[in-house]
Amino acid sequence: MATLLERFLRRFIQHGDLEIETGSGQTFRIGDRTGAPAGVRFADARSEWRLLRDPEFALGELYMEGRLTLTRGDIYDLLAIGVRNIEAPNSRWVAALQRTRTALRRWRRNDLVRAGRNVSHHYDIDARLYAMFLDGDLQYSCAYFEHADDSLDQAQLAKKRHIAAKLLVDPGHKVLDIGCGWGGLALYLADPCEASVLGVTLSTEQLSLAQSRAEERGLASKVRFRLQDYRQITERFDRIVSVGMFEHVGLADYDVFFQTAARALKPDGVMLLHTIGNTGVPAPTNPWVEKYIFPGGYVPSMSEIMPAIERAGLKATDVEILRIHYAKTLREWRDRFMAHRAQAAALYDERFCRMWEFYLALAETVFRAGLNVVFQIQLAKDVEAVPLTRDYIFERERQLRARESAERPAHDLSSAGTPWR
Amino acid sequence: MATLLERFLRRFIQHGDLEIETGSGQTFRIGDRTGAPAGVRFADARSEWRLLRDPEFALGELYMEGRLTLTRGDIYDLLAIGVRNIEAPNSRWVAALQRTRTALRRWRRNDLVRAGRNVSHHYDIDARLYAMFLDGDLQYSCAYFEHADDSLDQAQLAKKRHIAAKLLVDPGHKVLDIGCGWGGLALYLADPCEASVLGVTLSTEQLSLAQSRAEERGLASKVRFRLQDYRQITERFDRIVSVGMFEHVGLADYDVFFQTAARALKPDGVMLLHTIGNTGVPAPTNPWVEKYIFPGGYVPSMSEIMPAIERAGLKATDVEILRIHYAKTLREWRDRFMAHRAQAAALYDERFCRMWEFYLALAETVFRAGLNVVFQIQLAKDVEAVPLTRDYIFERERQLRARESAERPAHDLSSAGTPWR
Numbered sequence: 154m155a156t157l158l159e160r161f162l163r164r165f166i167q168h169g170d171l172e173i174e175t176g177s178g179q180t181f182r183i184g185d186r187t188g189a190p191a192g193v194r195f196a197d198a199r200s201e202w203r204l205l206r207d208p209e210f211a212l213g214e215l216y217m218e219g220r221l222t223l224t225r226g227d228i229y230d231l232l233a234i235g236v237r238n239i240e241a242p243n244s245r246w247v248a249a250l251q252r253t254r255t256a257l258r259r260w261r262r263n264d265l266v267r268a269g270r271n272v273s274h275h276y277d278i279d280a281r282l283y284a285m286f287l288d289g290d291l292q293y294s295c296a297y298f299e300h301a302d303d304s305l306d307q308a309q310l311a312k313k314r315h316i317a318a319k320l321l322v323d324p325g326h327k328v329l330d331i332g333c334g335w336g337g338l339a340l341y342l343a344d345p346c347e348a349s350v351l352g353v354t355l356s357t358e359q360l361s362l363a364q365s366r367a368e369e370r371g372l373a374s375k376v377r378f379r380l381q382d383y384r385q386i387t388e389r390f391d392r393i394v395s396v397g398m399f400e401h402v403g404l405a406d407y408d409v410f411f412q413t414a415a416r417a418l419k420p421d422g423v424m425l426l427h428t429i430g431n432t433g434v435p436a437p438t439n440p441w442v443e444k445y446i447f448p449g450g451y452v453p454s455m456s457e458i459m460p461a462i463e464r465a466g467l468k469a470t471d472v473e474i475l476r477i478h479y480a481k482t483l484r485e486w487r488d489r490f491m492a493h494r495a496q497a498a499a500l501y502d503e504r505f506c507r508m509w510e511f512y513l514a515l516a517e518t519v520f521r522a523g524l525n526v527v528f529q530i531q532l533a534k535d536v537e538a539v540p541l542t543r544d545y546i547f548e549r550e551r552q553l554r555a556r557e558s559a560e561r562p563a564h565d566l567s568s569a570g571t572p573w574r
Numbered sequence: 575m576a577t578l579l580e581r582f583l584r585r586f587i588q589h590g591d592l593e594i595e596t597g598s599g600q601t602f603r604i605g606d607r608t609g610a611p612a613g614v615r616f617a618d619a620r621s622e623w624r625l626l627r628d629p630e631f632a633l634g635e636l637y638m639e640g641r642l643t644l645t646r647g648d649i650y651d652l653l654a655i656g657v658r659n660i661e662a663p664n665s666r667w668v669a670a671l672q673r674t675r676t677a678l679r680r681w682r683r684n685d686l687v688r689a690g691r692n693v694s695h696h697y698d699i700d701a702r703l704y705a706m707f708l709d710g711d712l713q714y715s716c717a718y719f720e721h722a723d724d725s726l727d728q729a730q731l732a733k734k735r736h737i738a739a740k741l742l743v744d745p746g747h748k749v750l751d752i753g754c755g756w757g758g759l760a761l762y763l764a765d766p767c768e769a770s771v772l773g774v775t776l777s778t779e780q781l782s783l784a785q786s787r788a789e790e791r792g793l794a795s796k797v798r799f800r801l802q803d804y805r806q807i808t809e810r811f812d813r814i815v816s817v818g819m820f821e822h823v824g825l826a827d828y829d830v831f832f833q834t835a836a837r838a839l840k841p842d843g844v845m846l847l848h849t850i851g852n853t854g855v856p857a858p859t860n861p862w863v864e865k866y867i868f869p870g871g872y873v874p875s876m877s878e879i880m881p882a883i884e885r886a887g888l889k890a891t892d893v894e895i896l897r898i899h900y901a902k903t904l905r906e907w908r909d910r911f912m913a914h915r916a917q918a919a920a921l922y923d924e925r926f927c928r929m930w931e932f933y934l935a936l937a938e939t940v941f942r943a944g945l946n947v948v949f950q951i952q953l954a955k956d957v958e959a960v961p962l963t964r965d966y967i968f969e970r971e972r973q974l975r976a977r978e979s980a981e982r983p984a985h986d987l988s989s990a991g992t993p994w995r
Contacts (some may be wrong), residue, residue, distance in 0.1 A: 297963075298962060298963075299963055432884070432889040432890070432957070433884055433887075434881075434884045434885055435884075454880070454884055455876075455880040455883075455884070455890060456877065456880035456881040456884055459875070459876040459877040459880055460855075460877040462876075463853070463854055463855045463856075463875055463876070463877055464855055466854075468853040468895075468944055468947075469853070469876060469893075469895055470895050470897060471893070471894065471895055472890075472892070472893035472894075472895070473892065473893075473964070474889075474890055474891050474892055474893070475962075476891060476957035476958070476960070476962065477957065477958060477962055478962060523889055523956065523957030523958070526889075526957065535944065536853070536897040536898065536944030536947065537897070537898060537944070539897070541719060541896075541897065541898055541899060542718075542719075542720055543894070543964070544968070547965070547968070
């Protein structure tokens with residue numbers, strides 16, 4: 154048994170420093186002994202078989218179940234070794250599994266029922282859990298680190314400011330926020346940007362917290378939130394923003410997404426899409442992530458997004474590619490999560506904690522390696538809706554920064570409901 | 575006869591104000607009478623037939639031959655009306671012609687022989703012609719207007735500076751310029767950027783002028799020029815830049831282009847591709863442009879470029895979409911060309927002048943409407959080869975601006991060989 158496992162792992166892991174202990178107590182060391190070392194122990198032979206049969210899926214499950222434990226380094230170190238070797242010659246059966254998954258994914262549509270269920274799976278998790286690891290404003294997407302030593306709260310504020318600047322939001326604008334989360338960006342667009350905002354979400358947990366935050370901040374007249382699928386939007390808007398929601402749309406619905414946006418956007422409107430992107434050729438979602446974290450989720454390559462934009466008659470007017478920012482964000486999230494691990498275990502259980510840790514660590518390695526990035530795609534119908542040079546972004550950020558500090562402390566996070574901090 | 579022409583034109587031209595005089599002297603007026611009016615006269619019935627049979631192709635030819643003349647407004651006004659109506663329901667035969675052209679284009683490769691011939695067609699035209707309408711540095715690509723009232727020379731200098739800043743060129747860097755034209759950008763990368771530059775072109779006219787300019791500027795040791803196809807490059811470079819050349823590569827060779835670039839780029843290298851782009855769904859080259867101006871040329875949609883980038887293992891790290899800048903550039907070019915029309919006619923003939931005027935006016939209308947833009951795609955292998963936020967671009971531009979003015983007058987154009995100005 155160990156021989157097959159060892160052969161498989163030696164083939165897949167060419168770089169890095171990894172020590173393996175099998176269920177029967179044999180040990181071997183693989184890789185070129187470079188980088189941070191990691192060591193793992195399999196609980197039993199059955200766990201080794203499970204990894205061999207479907208490594209991409211089983212690794213996460215074995216870790217969750219405690220059947221694969223770390224004897225050296227942590228789960229991040231282990232996954233970082235995996236990512237370093239991702240371009241190694243895959244075993245044929247891994248490649249075949251990937252092809253099958255890709256084929257299946259293309260045909261699965263996230264209809265209204267499935268979309269709602271998918272969102273509930275992840276976002277109706279107790280808000281107390283999110284408050285444990287997110288910033289005070291509950292921004293559950295890539296932060297924007299203007300300076301290397303910015304705190305997470307500063308970088309999340311900078312992200313909202315950066316998006317507002319690119320959206321060219323002016324007082325009185327009608328703005329649609331598709332996938333509004335716990336409402337942080339919508340509130341920012343209302344104050345300090347002074348827009349009139351509609352945020353839609355499919356998560357009842359998010360809706361209720363977003364609404365109460367708007368009331369607490371005295372912004373309920375400027376920001377409305379609705380439990381609604383984006384496909385059911387019928388109004389028209391000056392600005393549309395969607396942050397970290399497109400990952401849930403699914404390939405089969407990209408045309409619907411952009412056609413809905415094009416219908417909802419006024420002729421001189423501006424839209425900003427902020428989504429995780431794959432820098433490589435299209436690839437299926439990791440099956441473990443698909444099952445445990447984001448059912449229905451998909452990370453698109455640019456080559457998959459652009460055709461739908463072109464068909465919808467929208468014009469890309471700027472594409473920023475945020476690199477490393479999400480790796481930094483995820484590291485912050487994981488550090489915070491680990492600091493609150495005991496509370497998380499009390500709320501759920503150890504298995505949940507290991508699942509969450511695995512998810513945050515896996516995502517970080519993928520962004521750190523540049524396999525995933527964030528695409529910020531600015532869109533318009535009229536190419537003159539956006540200034541000709543990008544300096545307006547910096548100028549608007551400067552203005553917003555001044556308004557933020559004039560009106561209230563930049564980090565007034567008291568309404569975010571974070572009893573632990 | 576006039577009835578069929580009228581029916582066709584009424585169907586195609588819904589917006590604008592256009593007066594038609596047929597070869598037999600009948601007149602009619604079409605459109606909704608909005609915008610700048612234009613009027614045309616057909617020389618004879620045969621010209622009307624030619625337009626009906628293949629309007630996209632025949633319009634330019636009839637204008638060149640003097641068989642279609644303007645009775646009101648100029649050629650720009652006429653073409654602007656055409657572009658305004660581009661989304662009108664095309665006649666079925668126009669759509670069928672377009673489909674055939676698209677299908678043919680996909681299979682035509684620009685092999686080494688054809689690529690050389692295509693380039694000669696356009697760029698071995700007497701350099702005196704280009705000097706008549708380009709800026710003093712002979713920049714034959716979209717300028718970058720930092721301010722609305724910048725002169726063409728200022729905007730072309732700003733373009734070179736903007737590209738150098740995004741390339742993160744440092745002194746001593748080895749830079750490859752694919753499609754170097756008359757050498758202006760390569761010279762800028764050598765001075766003030768202090769890089770060591772190789773520029774390749776397929777035009778003997780461009781090569782010889784570029785070489786003599788390098789010698790005149792005392793930069794021959796820092797800038798080499800070669801008559802070479804990009805596919806024959808074997809060296810490796812810190813930086814690669816290609817400005818206004820990708821339009822000649824042709825769809826069938828995008829993989830070859832990016833794979834060649836990936837091979838020639840060092841692991842921590844940065845590349846900048848500056849190319850005209852189509853904001854809509856993929857569309858064939860206008861057949862008149864294909865025949866008379868850019869044989870083998872193609873304006874790609876983003877959805878056609880990105881798959882090849884992903885397959886080559888390059889990662890897009892920034893995509894700027896320059897809108898309107900090329901319309902402004904083309905207007906400047908056409909104004910200059912018209913001011914030197916008599917000299918151009920002496921060098922060639924009236925037919926050539928009408929051809930050139932048609933080309934510049936057509937291109938301007940297409941950019942003005944936002945159907946075409948310029949994509950500036952920054953590429954890297956390692957996502958950390960480029961800083962995390964875009965402010966380095968502005969900072970480097972500031973530094974370069976200071977070096978330009980310290981070393982020599984910013985517009986020292988004496989070596990460009992422009993005897994007429």
